[in-house]
Amino acid sequence: MLILGIESSCDETAAAIVEDGVRIRASVVSSQVSTHAIYGGVVPELASRMHIEAIDPVLDQALAQAGVSLDDIDGIAATRGPGLIGALLVGFSYAKALAWARNLPLAGVNHLEAHICSLQLLDHSPGFPFIALVVSGGHTNIYHVNGPGVCNLMGQTRDDAAGEAFDKVAKMMGLSYPGGPAIEALAKKGDPEQIKFPRSMLKKGNFDFSFSGIKSAVARHLHETPDINETQSAHVAAGFQMAVIDVLSAKLIAAAQDKHCTDIGIAGGVSANQTFVDILSKRAERHKINVFSPPLSLCGDNAAMIAARGWEMIRNNQVCGLADDVYSRVRFTGT
Numbered sequence: 001m002l003i004l005g006i007e008s009s010c011d012e013t014a015a016a017i018v019e020d021g022v023r024i025r026a027s028v029v030s031s032q033v034s035t036h037a038i039y040g041g042v043v044p045e046l047a048s049r050m051h052i053e054a055i056d057p058v059l060d061q062a063l064a065q066a067g068v069s070l071d072d073i074d075g076i077a078a079t080r081g082p083g084l085i086g087a088l089l090v091g092f093s094y095a096k097a098l099a100w101a102r103n104l105p106l107a108g109v110n111h112l113e114a115h116i117c118s119l120q121l122l123d124h125s126p127g128f129p130f131i132a133l134v135v136s137g138g139h140t141n142i143y144h145v146n147g148p149g150v151c152n153l154m155g156q157t158r159d160d161a162a163g164e165a166f167d168k169v170a171k172m173m174g175l176s177y178p179g180g181p182a183i184e185a186l187a188k189k190g191d192p193e194q195i196k197f198p199r200s201m202l203k204k205g206n207f208d209f210s211f212s213g214i215k216s217a218v219a220r221h222l223h224e225t226p227d228i229n230e231t232q233s234a235h236v237a238a239g240f241q242m243a244v245i246d247v248l249s250a251k252l253i254a255a256a257q258d259k260h261c262t263d264i265g266i267a268g269g270v271s272a273n274q275t276f277v278d279i280l281s282k283r284a285e286r287h288k289i290n291v292f293s294p295p296l297s298l299c300g301d302n303a304a305m306i307a308a309r310g311w312e313m314i315r316n317n318q319v320c321g322l323a324d325d326v327y328s329r330v331r332f333t334g335t
């Protein structure tokens with residue numbers, strides 16, 4: 001079964017063709033990052049307009065890459081939410097029109113469930129049940145995943161998402177947008193032990209997060225160090241990054257122990273942070289827990305994960321009609 005996936009929830013326009021939910025035949029991502037970088041963050045109206053311009057060529061490229069035509073497609077999956085309403089509308093309306101014109105089933109995919117599904121596209125995937133962390137610019141959610149699309153939320157951030165904290169700290173330090181890769185690169189030149197930033201909400205049995213305290217502590221430190229040099233900046237980046245990694249790792253391992261899971265999967269933009277993956281893997285190994293993380297191409301927003309989730313939904317007859325609309329905030333379809 002060949003599923004065409006379409007993603008347009010934020011600042012990436014993507015199309016992918018996935019066979020039987022696991023084999024990526026094509027995956028094309030057109031990123032708007034360089035446009036939004038000028039403004040230091042995503043400008044929603046600009047994002048919508050750029051999706052409109054990109055969606056046709058991105059689909060054509062995906063079909064060419066897979067060596068198929070629309071006649072070969074068996075179903076369509078598009079991101080329905082959460083995300084920026086205007087941006088979502090472009091991809092979802094496009095998918096609706098295609099599905100209607102070609103008489104194909106349409107799955108309206110939850111973007112967060114799709115990030116978890118990116119783990120299914122790996123050669124070695126976590127086995128059910130497992131603990132999943134979706135960690136991006138908009139979310140920091142821990143789930144107990146009991147089966148395809150059966151995701152029980154165990155905890156989430158009460159304020160900033162981890163990626164958002166990376167972006168805001170980078171901005172304070174005069175680094176480029178998005179902040180995650182910039183902080184990770186600078187942190188490599190610093191010592192994470194030099195400056196100890198707070199680790200929040202580490203109380204046992206609580207799987208929620210708070211990152212605004214770390215962010216404020218960095219702001220205070222920068223304020224108290226007006227003529228900061230490059231080495232000191234690198235120590236700040238390393239100290240901040242380690243504080244985030246400590247909290248994420250501690251909560252994930254505690255969640256796995258709480259639910260007697262031996263596998264942890266991480267997904268979303270921040271899972272591209274190799275320092276995080278390495279440290280989490282080492283710490284988890286001490287507890288005989290395996291860590292799974294997607295390759296860089298599947299960490300950030302992409303349409304292969306949308307097609308993978310859509311395949312499961314279409315097989316279970318969880319399909320959308322033309323009257324169904326997008327949604328901006330979290331809503332789960334799988335449980």
Ligand code: KG4
Pocket residue numbers: 010135136137138139162163164166167178179180181184268269270271272273274299300301
């Ligand atoms: O999943 P994603 O592409 O988009 C959504 O937010 O849905 O995630 C983007 C986020 C940004 O906040 C970015 O700074 C963060 O992922 N990110 C990273 C790294 N690469 C991207 N954070 C830490 N380290 C990285 N290497």
Ligand code: ZN
Pocket residue numbers: 111115136268269300301
């Ligand atoms: Zn995302």
